[in-house]
Amino acid sequence: MTAAAPPPPPPPGAPGAAATPGPTAAAAGTALAEPPAIHLRGVTKRFGPTQAVAGIDLDVPAGSLVGLIGPNGAGKTTTMKSIAGLLAPDTGVVQVFGNDPIRQPGIVRRLVGWMPDFFGVYGGLSVHEYLDFFAAAYKVPKGARAQRVDDLLELVRLADKRHTDVEGLSRGMQQRLGLARALVHDPEVLLLDEPASGLDPRARIELREILRALHGDGKTVLISSHILTELAQMCDSVVIMDSGGVVASGRTADLQASLFGGHTGVRIRLPDPSGTDAAVEAARSLGAAVEHVQPGVVYLRVAGADTEVAALVRSLIGAGVDVAELTQKRQDLEELFMSLTTRAAPAGTPPPTNPPTEGSQG
């Protein structure tokens, strides 16, 4: 797993971190100075005839925001539950800052906040009482509890709902309350199982902003979804699962580039259509393949990913071309997902090469 952020030192609340030697990052191949927040090796889990998880290796560096993506039944929930210590794997190693969730449940429970894809709320409790109840259950000291609950309500933007019955909250608000519940003991690692499912676009954006704030605070966040674009917008890196295994992992831009023969689709919109020829020339001078041109809009493919797109921007500016908008072709992410997950397409099926259209741009 490529690091989404430079790993900060292990948190004080990670007792195993200092004692355990740092393992090697599975996908990135770089030696880590400290144990990753989450470390899985050869993890398997079977339910009767179903191989839910089939030998997963995964490292999530401390402080990173990583998306776990896969179609229904890929094994995401089973993987997350094994990290939270809610399920014992049949074989393999699971560690949270070097601690085994099954053998050291007390330590791991303190380190991990778990938000299930579905959680019940207890009617008859106000939002404040609900969080206070969980704060007490997590042994947050009585004197600190009221402040902790207030801070969480501010964070998840439910301060004005503190006296509302939890059953009276909208779906989006209940999701945010569930997030606050997962945070009540101030865990270092957050495991969020499909937190955006069933939310409208505004609620998704609000959730994304809260997660970014938590990421900014140095929390490690592993978030699952079966919608790749949803996670690509908020995560620097993703792990794609299918049929119980990891089929790809890394930064989304790198995954796109590697899958599409090292090319990135780009759309450039100009404020003044008279600059179109100059834009085409500047792009060609960099070796970009110009795919489609219309007045004021140029579609092209550059060899590489973010670095090469940045070079393209410099070249355009250097050529005196004003750019109103530059977008990387987001649809590639869906193509990536479809081509990597067997249920959607047989393994090895090349990604579809749709001609660029206005509607296909992200």
Ligand SMILES: Nc1ncnc2c1ncn2[C@@H]1O[C@H](COP(=O)(O)OP(=O)(O)OP(=O)(O)O)[C@@H](O)[C@H]1O
């Ligand atoms: N407790 C269980 N008993 C039997 N089978 C189970 C159990 N939990 C999971 N499975 C099976 O294991 C496989 C992986 O399930 P899991 O819930 O981990 O997938 P998922 O990727 O989270 O799917 P979804 O996106 O639908 O939530 C599925 O085939 C599921 O039916």
